[in-house]
Amino acid sequence: MDSIKVHNSLKPGGPVPFVPIEKGKLSWYACGPTVYDQSHLGHARNYVSTDIIRRILMHYFGFDVKFVMNFTDVDDKIIIKARRQRLLDLEKKKGYTDAQTAELAKAAFQAYAKSNLPLLVDSEGPELDVNNYIPRRDAAYGKLKMHISNMTQAVIAMNTNSIFGMADEILLPYLDSLYKETIDTSDQSMFTDLTKFMEGEFTDDMDNLNVLRPDIVTRVTEYVPQIAKFVERIVEKGYAYEAEGSVYFDITSFEKDGNPYARLRPDCRGDKALQEEGEGSLSKSLGGKKSPGDFALWKKSKAGEPYWPSKWGNGRPGWHIECSVMASDHLGSRMDLHSGGVDLAFPHHDNELAQSEAFYCEHGHEHNWVNYFLHMGHLSISGSKMSKSLKNFQTIKDALASNYTARSMRIVFLLGRWNDGVEISPDMRTQADNWESAVNNFFINTKSLLAEASDITAAQNGVKDISLDDKPTEGLAADLEQAKKDLEAGLINSFDTPQALRAILELIRKANIHIAEHKSDMDLASLEAIARWITKIVGILGLDANAKPPYDGLGWVSAAAAANLEPTVAVKPYQDVRAAVVKDVQSLDLPTSDAITSLLSQSPDTEFDALASSGVRDPEQLGMPYLRSVSRLRDELRRVAPTLSPDAKKPILALSDRVRDYDLTNIGVYLDDRPDNQPSLIKFIPAAELIKTRDEKAAKEAEKARAKEEARLAREKADQEKWEKAKSKAEDMYRSDERYSEWDADGMPTKMKDGSEVPKSQLKKLKKDWDRQKKANADWQAKFGGAA
Known part of the structure; x- marks a missing residue:
């Protein structure tokens, strides 16, 4: 294997050689979320892509990875949201009359407009209220902005006297502006209740996306004393200063000693908007900075904000310092990897680097705190950045409940390089769905072919994986080796997962061609080796939530297999189906058939006992003896049926269809019927997919029958109207x-x-209609008899 190369934000350009601090081991710190709201698809992009790289390093390249991630549980966003919710709860308890509630809503409504939509209140004319809001809104802004949506919702709430609950988005900032300094923040439960809940929500989302949990989780609130000490050390070294109760990093002093600042994004160091965003919305009034670019290590807490004691008075940590302290606590003065979304590069990660290297460096000597910075690319939806105002904002929970599975979302991210932007478009979704279908179908077909060939031993114990030592020169064996080379070439090139997925898809394409062209001399050993290799790779990439390292199975692991049930429990659904089918076949009035008699007398129990005794725990393998018994019985019934009378044939075909469409479908088994008396292929497909397909087919047939019946009734009605009209004589x-x-x-x-006189032109048409009625009446008399 060639050396791994990786894109490193500290060294712009192409991938650079990846050299760990300690051979075979990696230390990695990942910036976790600020836990104040539900996680969205942008979070999924970051953490799933991080998880993919982590899995590749661990399970493909074999590194021992120590992975640390933090939760930011004290932050301006958290403070504001938690404080506002507490104020809202207090407001609800005040027992307002309807009139007082309406007055409160009106004041909040106008304050929100003034702050966020000034054109609504700057216009001439009457004071803004619920009656003139709509025309002003449409004239000034249209209907796209998030703030417009909040205001419109508030109008509905105010008109229905449902202020609390429906108008929170405008009420919360107003209450905060009135009462924020009255909140007793010595009781920090208002903040911790929010962050603990949201941390749990985030963790659930990551579990549902099959993201490995961190080896170590850190929280800012658990590190405040250490953070204060860390800041003290930076001040003592002359790289930070206290001003008005806050402590700021001194960029000028740091650079004077030969230390570089803004190593990740030097082009952004003067970006005032990014600097202010990094400081937080609650820090705008903090003063005393020597330079606009200096950033807060410790913030003086104002009224209404949480606080901890320090030598500079009550305060709280700055945003950037938390990661420096928590990462250093577990990984020391140097780490291999640090990761996060690309939006964190400046100022967050640049400030982390500066303060950490200031803490560890000796005067006149630089200190490299991080060797490799990995920044995950942005996510966009059909060309636009994800935004609530554009209505393309989606939480992870909503996405998984509606239009994604964890696997399909991960495939979308795998189709783009981790450090590039990913655009979720209809074409990208189609590409991901097609790739997943190709893998699904290949697994299903390979397993069914192995079962058909009675290669049960190979299916359990595995065909020897073909390696370079075998020197394959042609056929599927050579195709497999080429795919391995292509995939590895992608993974060592900065974890190029698009190339890895292309290598898998190309190998499947060649394998499918082989299956189609070699029906009588199929290379089952190589097909299985290919399927097992693909199984291992999709497991490494995290595409199978039920699979566990070393991913040495064949195909997706079912939930039943992952449960590792006792063999007698795992096999029961298959036993029950066979028992029901045997009973129903015995009740049929069949002609004497030695084949059917023999099949009914054979018991799969002996084969099952042998499998269970050998240690097999896969329900599909354990159930195969019973499924083969059912399939062979059904195949024999289908062979016999055409020789019987229609009355005798009907119940046999009905049982055959029921076994395929219900008995087996409901336990995740599909029988692929083939022509020319070939035995049916047994295929394992998730029951939900089979049931959905069956129900959709039934719905289409029902719709077709309904349309046919409607057409029949329409014909009958038209026919009835025709003969009713034909009863009349032309003379009348x-x-x-x-x-x-x-x-x-x-x-x-x-x-x-x-x-x-009647005009001749009109008479001509009247005569044509008269002749038609004359003929129609004659037809009526001929059909029904008698005169009208």
Whole structure:
């Protein structure tokens, strides 16, 4: 294997050689979430991509990885959200009258507009209220902004007197502006209740996405004394200073000693907006900085904010310092890897680097705190950054409940390089779905072919994996070796997962061609070796939530297999189906058949006992003897049925269909019926997929039957109307028409109502209609008899 190379944000350009501090071991710190709200697809992009790299390093390259991740559980966003929720709870207890509640809502409504949508209140005319809001909104902003949505929701709430609950988005900031300094923050439960809940929600999301849990989890609130000591050391070394109760990092002093600042994003060091975002919205009023770029290591706590004691007075940690302290506590003065989303590169990670290297460096000597910085690329939805205001914002929970599975989401991320932006578009989703289907179908078909060939021993114990020592020169063995080379070339090139997925897809394509062209001389050993290798790789990439290292099975691991049930428990669904089928076959009125008699007398129990005794725990393998028994019985019934009378054939075919479409479908087994008396192929497909397909087919057939019945009824109605009309004689069809005043002996009009002659052009059309009715009436008399 060639040396691994990796994109390192500390060294712009192409991938650089990856050299761990200690051979075979890796130390890794990942910036975790600020736990104040539900996680969204942007979080999924970051943490799933991180998980993919971690799994590759551990399970493909064999590194012993020590993985540390933090939860930011004290932060401006957390403070604001928790404080506002506490204020709202207090407000609800005040016992307002309806009039007082309406007045509160009106004040909050106007304050929110003034702060976020100033054009609504700057316009001339009456004061903004629920009555003039809509026309002002549409004239000034349209309907796209998130703030517009909040205001519109508030109008609905105010008109229905449902302020608390429906208008929280405008009420919360207003209450905060009035009462934030009155909150007793010595009781920090308002903050910890929020962060503990959201940490649990995040962890659940990551579990559902099959993201490995960190080896070590750290929380800021558990490290505040250590953070204060860490800051003290930086001050003592002359790289930080106290001002008005806060402590700031002194970038000028740091650089004077020969230390570089903004190593990751030097182009951003003067970006005021990013600097302010890094400091937090609650820190705008903090003063005393020597330079605008200096950043807070310790913030003086204002009224309404949590606080901890320090030598500078009550305060709280700055955002960046937390990671320096927590990472250093577990990984020491140097680490191999540090990761996070690309949006953290500046100022967060650049500030982390500066303060950590200031802490550890000796004057005149640089200190490299991190060897490799990995930044995960942005996520966009159909070309646009994910945003609530654009209505393309989606939480992980909502995504998994609606249009994604954990596997399909991971495949989407695998199709893009981890350090590039990923755009989720319909084409990308289709590409991911097609890749997953190709792998699914290959696993299903390979397992069914092995079972059909009675290669049960090979399916349990595995065909010897083909290695380079075997020197394959042609056929599937050579294709497998080429795929291994192509995949590894991608993984050592900065974990190029798109190339890895292409290598797998190309190998499957070649294997499928072999299956199609070699029906009688199939290379089952190589097919199984390919399937087992692909199983290992998809396991390493985290695509099988039920699989565990070393991923040496064949195909996706079912939930039943992952449960590792006792063989007698695992096999029961298959035994029950066979018992029911045997009973129903015995109840059929069948002609004497030695084949059916023999099949009914054979017991799969002996084969099952042998499998269980040999240590097999895979329910599919354990159930195969019973499934083969059912399949062979059904195949024999289908062979016999055409020779019987229609009355005798009907119950046999009904039982055959029921076994395939219900008995086996409900336990995740599909029988693929083949022509020319070939035995059915037994395929394991998740029951939910089979049931969905069955129900969709039934719905289509029901819709087809409904449409057919509607068409029949429409024909009947038209036919009835036709014969009802045909009952009338042609001689009578115009006599009641008030447009005419005289008729001839055949009932044809001769004079108009005003006494004028009927125009010749009109007579021509009237005569055609008369002739048609004459013929129709004759047909009616011939069909039904008698005169009208």
